[in-house]
Amino acid sequence: MSEVQRRKYSQEEKNAIFDGEFMPHIDSMYNFGYRLTFDEDDAKDLVQDTYLKAYRFINSFEQGTNAKAWLFRILKNSFINEYRKKSKQPTKVDYQEVETYYNSDDVHYQSTSDLRAESVKDMLGDEISNALNSLAVDFRTVIILCDLEGFTYEEMAKILDIPIGTVRSRLHRARNLLKEKLQGYAQNMGYNTDVDEE
């Protein structure tokens, strides 16, 4: 967000922006909150908090720009700054794990699994969802933003306050980790054996 002083919106304009540009994203916001916290009440608090902040700082929102990305950035910051601090059960120490493990943007892109497209297509929603939920929060987040919500790399960079190169590499790693999980499921289910059944 730029420091430029913007004109202030009138009460009417504020209402219009809030109802017309902010509220329509409540479903996506709630889902993001839920997939970050795995708790309905926490997700509700996060979303509520985000909307209150959005209203309070509505003058720094530039009409016509991407409201959804703006809201997601607020939610993500609330999650990091407030939720994680007060949470009784912090989402493990994902960040540390992520930083020590994968601290560089230079990824060598490679195929890390023998998983086949056909086995993936046969998987159930629960398996996919569980695999996604099992990823560390940073990895889970980029997948949610990209694949579930359809944000571009550039939007994700703004939401997460990281360079585009990091978005790209984190996404690649996230999907590789996801594939490892899915491959585990596939093996258990016998999906990846090449059987011809009709």
Place this chain on the structure above:
Amino acid sequence: MKENASGERKTQCSDESKCFELLESILDGEMIDSGKEVLKEKLAKCQPCFEHYHLEQAIRDVLKTKCTKQAVPTELADSIRKQIQDIK
């Protein structure tokens, strides 16, 4: 390894890291204009690229279609509106 699917594609990719990065960007919608031709060429000529592309595409598809959205509690929107009303 399935052999019948490979046809005339080469079985080794000459620059897997670059190719896969490119394919993933294309799938993520990052190279809308320039991507199509490159993609066509890669998929026609290189088996590892072909397989990687289809696996990555399948992953994105199932994520999009099978990670169902959590139903939003009905009272949430009302409760937000009420609180906004209070600070207006």
